[in-house]
Amino acid sequence: MILLTGFEPFGGETTNPSWTAVRHAAGVLRAEGLEVATVELPCVFGDSLAALDAALREHRPDLVVCAGQAGGRTGISLERVAINCDDARIPDNAGNAPVDEPVLPDAPAVYFGTLPVKAALQELRRRGIPSEVSQTAGTYVCNHVFFGLMHALRGEPGIRGGFVHVPFGPDQVQAGSGAASLPLEQMGEALAVVVRTSLATTTDLKLAAGAIH
Template identity: 70%
Template sequence: MILLTGFEPFGGETANSSWAAARSAARQLQAEGLDVRAVELPCVFGASAKALEEAMERSLPELVLCAGQAGGRSRISLERVAINCDDARIPDNAGNRPVDEPVVQDGPAAYFTSLPIKAALAALTAEQIPAEVSQSAGTYVCNHVFYALMHALRLLPGTRGGFVHIPFADTQVPVGSSAPSLPAQQMAAALAVVVRTTLGTTADLRLAAGATH
């Protein structure tokens, strides 16, 4: 079983590109004969992690790929690390606004993804999908879910998982706006590429994709 997740709209928006991409990617992969389930998570600290954990308990997945919307980014961002910190610049959908609070009390400072992000980067680039390895998933609900996922996976050594940020869909951006975006179909295809690459990769590529700042 493969579990894909995206988020409900937040911040006053009416859509969230991550959920649309997760649903569409699930359909693509199901058409290829894979057992895939897509779940929409609430954009709420605590509740999002609980919803993810409940979905994992029901599905018993071998792979969990969580996606989130990162307005302002122009590429598919393969997240490398989740940190144990909630620090919200804006309230979540329940009005929560934690500042400098741990995702998991007494948990480790950080977890690295268990996805082969370098191999995924190479596969996305080969498909001419703009992509990058990201060194920070932020400190909002996306990072909260990413950290909660990796914390849960420490007890499931046979299951791999990680997080991908995607830009706005082009349909979310007003005509004439300079905000970066990608076609919704391309972002769904990107999630499917990450899934296929992970299933077919046991050891990640050694490929330079770091950052200088």
């Protein structure tokens, strides 16, 4: 079982491309014979983790790929590490705005995702999909969910999980703004690529995809 999650709209937007991409990816993967569950998470600190935990208990997945929107990024971001810090620049959809609070008290400072991000990067680039390995998932609800996911999976070595950020969708970008976007179908295909690569790859590739700042 594969679990894919995206988010509801936030920050005044009426859509969230992560959820659209998740639904597209699920349709593609189901057509290939894979069993896929999808969950739209609330963009709310705390509530998002409760919804994720409920989905993990209900579906008992072997692979979990969570997705979120990172407006301003130019392509698909394969997140490497989640940090135990909530620091909200804007309130979430329930008005919460934690500053310098732990995602989970008494948990480690960081968790690394367990998806083969380098192998996925290679395959995404081979298909011409703009992509990168990202060293930060931010400190908003996306990182909150990524950290909570990896904490939940810490005692489940047979379950792999991680987080993928997608940029704005074309419908969110005003003409002349200069903001980057990707077609929603391409974002969905990117998530499907991450799933396929994760199912086929037991040991990640060792290739340079770091950052100097």
